[in-house]
Amino acid sequence: MAAKRSIFEEVSEEKPEAQKARPVQTGVIDKARGGARRAIRAWLIVLFAMVVAMIVVGGLTRLTDSGLSITEWAPVTGAVPPLSEEAWNVEFEKYQQIPEFELQNSEMTLSEFKSIYWWEWGHRQLGRVIGLVWAVGFLGFLAARKIPVGWTGRLVLPGVLGGVQGAIGWWMVSSGLGGEMTDVASYRLAVHLGLAFVILGLIGWYVMMLSRPERDLMQARRQKEAKLWGLSTGLLHLVFLQILLGALVAGIDAGRAFPTWPLMAGGVLPPFPFEIEPVWRNFFENAGLVQFMHRTLGYIAFAFAIFVWARSRRSAHRRTRRAFDWMLVMVFGQVVLGIVAVLTQAQWHVAITHQLVAVVVWMLILRGRFLAGYPVASSVREGL
Template sequence: MSQKRNIFEEVGEQKASTPTPQGGMIDQGRGGARRGIRAWLMVLFAMVVVMVVVGGLTRLTDSGLSITEWRPVTGAIPPLSEADWQAEFDKYKQIDQWAIDNQWMELADFKEIYWWEWGHRQIGRVIGLVWALGFFGFLLARQIPTGWTGRLLFIGGLGGLQGAVGWWMVASGVTSGEGVTTVASYRLATHLGLAFLILGYIAWFIMLLSRPERDLMQARRQKEAKLWGLSTGLLHLAGVQILLGALVAGIDAGRSFTDWPLMMGQFFPPEAFSISPLWKNFFENPGLVQFIHRMVGYLLFAFAIVVFLRGRKSAHGATRAAFAAAFIALSAQVVLGIYTVVTAAPWNVAIVHQVFAILVFTLILRARFLSGYPIVTSIRGA
C-alpha cells in the first residue's frame, strides 16, 4: 500500500533511498583502461616509426651487415673493450661486404656503422620491453577491455615475428665467397612491409579506443559502404607501392635512372630484361624495378583522385576532411618521389620520402576508419 505524501513536500524532491537509473549498458563489462591502453599504444606507434626511420638510415649508411650474428638477449650489450671491438671487426672481415666493398675500413670506421645497426636492434628490444610491460601490466590489473586481450597479444606476436624476419633479412647478406654485399631486396621489402602492417594495426586500435564502444556501435549504422570499399582499395594499393619502394631501395634503383618523366630518354628503360632467369628482373633489374614503381605511383595517384572526389560527397564533415588530408599528403609524396629520383636519392631526401610514406599510409587508414565509423554531427554542430 502506498504511503500518503506530505502536503509540504516538494514535487521534484526524492528520497535518498530512491535508486538512480544506470546508463551506458552497452559499455558494461567492456570498460577497462581504454585511455591508458590508448596512450600506451600511441607510445608504441611512435617507437615503431622511429624504428622504421633508423632502419632506413641504417640501410642508407650501409650499416646493416656490421653485426654478423643474431643474439636477441646478449646482443644488447655492445663491445666494452678494444679487444671486444676487434673481435667484432674480425667477424665483419669474414663476409663479402668487407672483402669487396670495405677493405679500406679501419676499426674507427667500423665502429660508426656498428653503432647504427646496434641502435636499430636496440630500439627493437626496447619496443618489445615496452609492449611486454604494458600488456602484462594491464592484464594483471584486469584493465583490458572485453575483447581486447587477443588484439593486444597479436601486436606483440607481430613484433616478435618482425625480429625474426629482420635476422632473416640480414642473414641474406652475411655471406662469404658468394659475392653478395647487400641484403636480398625481397627480404628487405618483407621486413618493411611487416613494419607497416604493425603500424597499421596499432593505428587502427588507437582509433577504436578513441571513442566509447556505444559510440562505435551507433556509428557503424552510418557506415558509407562505397567509400569504405574505395578507401580499402586505396590502402592496399598504397601498401603495394610501399613494398615496391623497398625493392627500389634494396638495389639502389633510385640512383640508376635520374631523369623524369622518361628513363634514359625513353618511356621504357633499356635492358629491362637483361638478367636471367626472367623473373629475377622484377626484383633485381634497377630499370624494370624503378619503372614498375613509377607506373604504380601514377596509378595510385589517379585512383586517389577518384577516392578523394567520392570522399567530398560524404555527409560527414570529419570524413570529408580526412579524405582531403590523405589526398594532400599523397600528392606531396608524389612530388617528393620525383624529387628523390632527379636528385639521385641522397640520404636526407630518401629518408624524408620514407617518413612521408608512413604519413600517407596512416592518413589513408584514418580516412577508411571514418568512412566505417563516421562522426555524426548535428545540423547545429555542423
C-alpha cells in the same frame, strides 16, 4: 484521500533531493566493456611512436649501408655492445669475413666500422625496447584485469608480430652474409618493411577504436559508408604494394640509377629491362625495371587516390570529408617527393623524408577508412 498530482510531476517515492544525489547509471555496454581504455590507448600511442622511430632508423641503417655490420643474431647478449678495444676488434674481424667488406669496404678502418656498427646496434636495440614496452604494458594491464572485454587477443597480436619481425630481420641480414652479396636480399627487405607497416597500421587502428566509447562505435557502425569503405580499403592495399616496391628500390639502390623525369634515359621504358636471366629476376634485381614499376604504380595510386577523394565528397559527414582532403594532400606531396628523390639520386635526407611521408600517407588513408566505417555525425555548429 491522496492528494492530486500534476500530470507533469515525476512519479517516484524518492524526494527530488535524493534523485539529484543518485549517480547516473551507465548502459549495459559500458559496464560489460569497461577496462582502462584511456591508459591502454596512451600505451599504444607510445608503441606507435616507437614503431615510427624504428622505421626511420631502419631506413637510415639501410641508407648508410650499416645493416650487415653485426653478423650474428643474439637477441639477449647482443643488447650489450663492445665495451673494450679487444671486443671491437673481434666484431671487426667478423665483419671482415663477409662479402660486403671483401668486395666493397676492404679499405674500411676500425673507426669507420664503429660508425656503421652503432646504426645497426641502435636499430636492434630499439626493437628490443619496443618488445619490452609491449610486454610490460600488456602483462601489467592483464594482471590488473584492466583489459576491456574482447581486447586481450587484439593486444597480444602486436607483440606476436613484433617477435616475428625480429626473426624476419635476421632472415634478411643473413641473406647478405654469404656468396657474393654486398647487400641484403631486396625481397627480404620488402617483407621486413611491409610487416613494419602492418604492425604500425594495426596499432594505429586500435588507437582510433579506443579514442571513442564502445557504444559510440556500435551506433556509428550503423551509418557505415560501404562504398567509401571499400574504395579506401582498395587504396590502402595499392599503397601497401607501392611501399613494398619502394623497399625493392632501396634494396638494390635503384633510386640512383636513372636521375631523370618523366623519361628514363630518354625513353618511357629503361634500357635493357629484361637483361637478367631468368626473366623473373628482373622484377627484383634490375634497377631500371624496379624503378620503372615504382614510378608507374605511383602514378596509378595517385590517380586512384583522386578518385577515392572525389567519392568522399558525397559523404554526409564533415570529418570524413576532411580526412580524405588531408589524404589527397599528402599523396600529392609524396608524389612530388618521389620525383625529387629521383632527380637528386636519392640523397639520404630526401630518401628518408620520402619514407617518413609514406608513414603519414599510410595512416591518413587508414584514418579515412576508419571514419568511413565509423562516421562521426556533424553537429549543427560544425556545419555540413
